[in-house]
Amino acid sequence: MLESLGEHAGFIAAAYAITFVVVAGLIIWVRADGKAQMRELDAMKRRGLRRRADAKD
Numbered sequence: 001m002l003e004s005l006g007e008h009a010g011f012i013a014a015a016y017a018i019t020f021v022v023v024a025g026l027i028i029w030v031r032a033d034g035k036a037q038m039r040e041l042d043a044m045k046r047r048g049l050r051r052r053a054d055a056k057d
Helices: 002-046
Strands: none
Touching: none
């Protein structure tokens, strides 16, 4: 399959591999950060802090 890409097959394959690794890393980072943010929000709720959007006038 790579042979059909010509003399630049290695470069193309490497570019796709690097892109896959970067995108996968970003997905993992965003999910981990989301979990950390939720833990921080839960800790703030336990301390009695509330979001302004949740405040009742």
